[in-house]
Amino acid sequence: MTTAPLSAALRVPTRLRALAALPFVLAATAYPLLFAVWSGRLPDPLATHFSTGGEADGYTGRTAFAVLGTVLLLALGAGWTALVRRGALWGAWLTAGLLGTLLGLVVGDNLDAADPARVVSPLSNLAVAAAVGGVLALAGHALSRLVPPEGPAGAEGGAGPDAPRLDLGAGELAGWSRATASAPLTALGLLLLAGGAAGALLGPWPLLPLAALIAVPGLALARVRVNVDRHGLTVRSTLVPRPRVHVPLADIAGADVRQVDALREFGGWGYRVRAHRTGVVLRSGEALVVRRGSGREFAVTVPDARTAAALLNTLAERRGRL
Template sequence: MSGRGNRRLRELAAGAAPVAGWAVGVALVASWTAELPARVAVHWGPDGRADGFGGPVSTVLLTGVVAGLAALATAGVLRARRFAVPERRLLVGSAAGTAFFCVALLVGALAGQRGLADPAAAPSPTVPALVAAVLAVAGGAVVARLLPADPPGAAHARTAPPATAPRLPLAEGERAVWSGFTTMQPAGLAVLVTTGLVLGGLVVVGVAPVPLLLAPALLLVIGLVVGSARVWVDERGLTVRSPLGRPTWSVPLAEVAEAGVTDVRPFREFGGWGYRVGRDGRAGIVLRAGEALEVTRGDGRRFVVTVPGAAQAAALLNSLATRQRT
């Protein structure tokens, strides 16, 4: 099979994966029909007791809406070629993971009801939720990796940055490094902290189930991973690193076609804070409004990072890229 045909086949597999996962779930529940109550528990209250019921097969069939939306989202992302491979993988993997989670959660909850006479006695789906989360992450990652990578060197810049691009004077053989630090603006940090406190408080006062404590823990991890970042510009190119050391984002110097400064509005352009993919295909670390370093790769893709001193970083990056290619 040709390289193009193989690429198309892998994209089709990624698009079909959410629907395939849903079909497996439907088949499993259908095979358990004789063992399940005529009405099964599909919702649990804060006290962990079942308080909502439905037909087993019809209930799992409804999760097909999520699978169908995930497949449509995947098709839309693959058709929008403005998204680079990493961003396509992130979006497609997230869509598939969401569908896998919904199906696995419901199937797991129904599995715990096999042999029950009274669905009101159905156990809380805490364990199925944890298993579903693991399956969603693993399945989403597998689907994301189905999308083929770009050929080596596809993003390399062939010429030096344009003469109009800002530059920092460098003597022959002189080495220079720029470093900056960026943090999430107070509004973003306030949202994370407030949400975590509210969710934790609901558990403490007994309004919400104990498993909801996982949410504040997740918010803490998000804050540690993308709440701040260290930014470097040197002979390797641009490097952005989270406080934990991982993940790290980079634009190799060989891919820098031009660097400049732009003004960013997180919600309007990127829908929020953190590692974001904008509506125009730009990707990057967006932690605050205002000044941002924007790097254009050789293939036209753009990466942004909101950081003070972006003008100096852009000038040095252009100078280093120019020296590399002259």
């Protein structure tokens, strides 16, 4: 495995991280300004929790709500800045636009309210926030072109003579299966759900759905089963039928084992997309890396990856691919 110098690897993320932080910095700056400009027109406390019909049923102090929203924006911004990759920059802009708009709309709903109990937050606020988030997602996607794509990492070519193989007879069949889990993904998902529940009690009611939207996909990938057989490689969640990743045997040019760093190489945990590779990354360490016919790589972190790679190479060789 070839590794670029650390200084070269850090040049691209610097610009990328700045672009990921930008929408959160703008939102976290504009949000307190609303309170400063409208301080004399806002009740104290504010209506910040609403029923499904939009009627106010929960309240938060004006200063507390200003601080809570600003801290939430900055915390999410810090997370995106630390873990974002070029192909996911749009997600940072979507998150900042969606949350920033929701918080601003809740403040606007309270404007000139004599009695916070009579404040109404219409469901159309969600549509407005989604529209703003969508526009910013497109902007983030366009800005990602300012960041050079990551080069391919890892070994070049298919499986060479030193790649692992299993000694199978001509008529023998074999399969391999292993379940693996991610403690970081599980912890992050549960913390997000807990934070969303706390925010739903103390802050605007959309916080719980927003937290669930982020946490549930992560929890679905927190435990997966990796299967290798005559059909190829399959990675699926053990909790739900989807997500599922399948690489057909006919598309496998070679397989090997590699030590990966989840944060440095993939930017975090879960299903990761890079310029020349994708992966289901649950931790740092041993990973099964499959080179596809297109030249792209797919990696999955799983124990006993060498046995899985050996079986894939043997089965692919039988098909005349190697």
